[in-house]
Amino acid sequence: MKALVLEDVQKAVVKDVPAPEIDHDGILIKTMANGVCRSDWHVWVGDHGIVQPIIGHEFCGVVEEVGHNVKNFKRGDRVIIPFSGSDGTCPHCIAGNTHLCDSFIVPGTAYQGGYGEYVAVPKGDRNAIHLPENLSFSDAAALGCRFMTAYHGVVDRVHVLPGENVVVYGCGGIGLSAIHIASSMGANVIGVDINDSNIELAKKLGADYTINSMNNDPVEAVKELTKGGADVSVDALGITETCLNGINSLKKGGRHLQVGVTSKKEAGFISIPVDDMVLNEKSFITTLGIPAYRFSSLLEQVAQDKLQPGKMVTRNIKLSEVEGIFEDMSNFKTTGTFVVTDYS
Structure with missing residues (x-):
């Protein structure tokens, strides 16, 4: 063969x-x-x-x-x-x-x-x-x-609800899947990426808003769009920047979904703002398959x-x-x- x-x-x-x-x-x-x-x-x-x-x-x-x-x-x-x-x-x-x-x-x-x-x-x-x-x-x-993992993550792990604000960092395969699934559930979805072509595809798959993080501070933009922070953030890439941006984009009581795994640079470890997460009851949730x-x-x-x-x-x-x-x-x-x- x-x-x-x-x-x-x-x-x-x-x-x-x-x-x-x-x-x-x-x-x-x-x-x-x-x-x-x-x-x-x-x-x-x-x-x-x-x-x-x-x-x-x-x-x-x-x-x-x-x-x-x-x-x-x-x-x-x-x-x-x-x-x-x-x-x-x-x-x-x-x-x-x-x-x-x-x-x-x-x-x-x-x-x-x-x-x-x-x-x-x-x-x-x-x-x-x-x-x-x-x-x-x-x-x-x-x-x-990508799609089955995003489905399990969005539906079963962070339990996205209609009307919630969801921000997805990274509009590759997993991110686009998460955007499409969350949108189908009635959420208000924000897609963040550095690639304009990915951003355009995110819109076609249901993103209500998009942010090019090369041109804007995505955390500030998300907080402005959501009037204080997202209910759910998704890191669909797995690098330090997207993981931290996801956590920092959340409102009090928000849920972060980690889907992306790290690259050689992070080697499996990312430092996260634990004190902020404790004081604001932010949850860190993972998903696989x-x-x-x-x-x-x-x-x-x-x-x-x-x-x-x-x-x-x-x-x-x-x-x-x-x-x-x-x-x-x-x-x-x-x-x-x-x-x-x-x-x-």
Whole structure:
């Protein structure tokens, strides 16, 4: 099969490699679409170690083969693979929090991912979901980790309410997803970015106001727009500046949602204004993936056109174009979501 193979930091090569094999519990997927995610960029740029040579965790496709023990799928089924996979045995899985599974069965980390023409998904009955017929593969790939994580964060973790003021720092994939989801819930949404193209896309996805932080102090602008501060802030990037700006944009009693993970510069640590947060009862909340039982709710809203992840897709690309997208991510030049649909 064709695959994009990581040979070293910032070196990815399209080459022919053996197709993966499944065990009795696995499902072999012919990959039809895979989203290019900033989490992939973190691996490519060297922020995280290369565990699998073939990464990619935002994919969907068609079932090619099933193991003897698989009950819920057959050859030809259209499926999507939520990136937060699970094994069903740990205390978190038993409690319903499958996205926190101790086994962390994530494509591109625990097994080879969606930048290959075929993917062998372990424990297929648990880790694949039937894809609605009216949802295209490209749009489904846009549901990848960014959209499902934003959905779980905005809906389940910070519980955004109609009429609340929500500010989102970083209008990349996660940020645009958060903007779109919060807007669909009736919130007043502010999008902040340094890229005018991202800002324009944020408006199309439901942002009521936008701020270019290269030209304005975003914290002061948010406080002026909201008459004192936002109810909810979202850091969709993970750098010190966006994290602190999010916290400082909140009113008393506000909730900060941390979605973005740090780069090599922060190395996992950001100093936050604890005293201010205590004195003003500001909450710091995190989110990762989505529990399996919540995915059906997300898919239902997409199928009913209440949520439209396809609006984020800037372009469908070839596998050979992925490294160029990573390079643009390094310079914050990308707008929207890019989806690999051509593996030739």
